[in-house]
Amino acid sequence: MGEEEDEPSPKLAKIDVELHPFHRLKNPVVLNEVKEKKLVFLHGKVGEDNKDAVVILEKRPFDTSPKGLKSLFSEETKLRQDLLNDIYSTYAAVPTSPHTEIKTTVIYPATTKHIEKYTKQEVEVIEETGDDYKQITLPYLKEENRFSVQWVFNILDKKSESERIVFEDPDPEIGFILLPDMKWDLKDIESLYLMALVHRHDLKSLRDLNKDHLPLLKNIKQRGEDAIQEKYGVKKHKLRIYFHYQPSYYHLHIHFTNIAFDAPGSSVTRAHLLTDVIENIEFMSDYYQKKTMTFVGKRDDKLVTALRKTP
Known part of the structure; x- marks a missing residue:
């Protein structure tokens, strides 16, 4: 069997940067962080009336499709070497999207109960x-x-x-x-x-x-x-x-x-x-x-x- 064709990537809706609460979040504070799941929960204020917002950031899984792996190991992925010892080497790798995408959930306006829910x-x-x-x-x-x-x-x-x-x-x-x-x-x-x-x-x-x-x-x-x-x-x-x-x-x-x-x-x-x-x-x-x-x-x-x- 040959390789399956990659599914088309979903089109991203255009976001009004000036209006979306994510881009207007002021003084974000970490409510909680779950490092093993690559999750962080933030609380901040939005707008002149300082309404509360909760933002949840999560690293997405790797794109392991043939197309995704090809892009990961392309010259567009930047590498910074951290260690080299005989056959072993480690790097800080900065791949291109979609590998760098961060799943983002915004709760706005958030209530006190939401803030309490996500606070460690x-x-x-x-x-x-x-x-x-x-x-x-x-x-x-x-x-x-x-x-x-x-x-x-x-x-x-x-x-x-x-x-x-x-x-x-x-x-x-x-x-x-x-x-x-x-x-x-x-x-x-x-x-x-x-x-x-x-x-x-x-x-x-x-x-x-x-x-x-x-x-x-x-x-x-x-x-x-x-x-x-x-x-x-x-x-x-x-x-x-x-x-x-x-x-x-x-x-x-x-x-x-x-x-x-x-x-x-x-x-x-x-x-x-x-x-x-x-x-x-x-x-x-x-x-x-x-x-x-x-x-x-x-x-x-x-x-x-x-x-x-x-x-």
């Missing part, structure tokens, strides 16, 4: 009982309005990101929209990351699920797996499908990632596999209303503080 803090393990959820967590979520989900409604109503939808089942009870997560660059299949957003507005998290929702969960699993295999060629046994608890936002959604990808939040302290959730509910309908849920929270988070004070 000590974390601790929290055990939330079913009663804790009803008496502490649920009232807290209602009072704090923790992270707006308007952007989710925009997707479900086709006001935003409609061109990114991979699959949709429009059924109001068991339907969902499947689309790429913002963390995925849409190129590297090994780091494949999609999410399913349910059409129902009355489900916030795992805590709301019972036997009445089994058709919804099974539908998302089967049709999500089928859509991903058809679109990206990734078979179901190569997928990790899971919920987060606690989730970043409270509209029920499910994560689909390539098992080869060490996705953020895929560890045992936060991820709950969809197959396990289905089986647990089949065993006991109110399993997630009664179960003590263990998660990792930031030490200074108000909810973590409240839950820590419970007996």
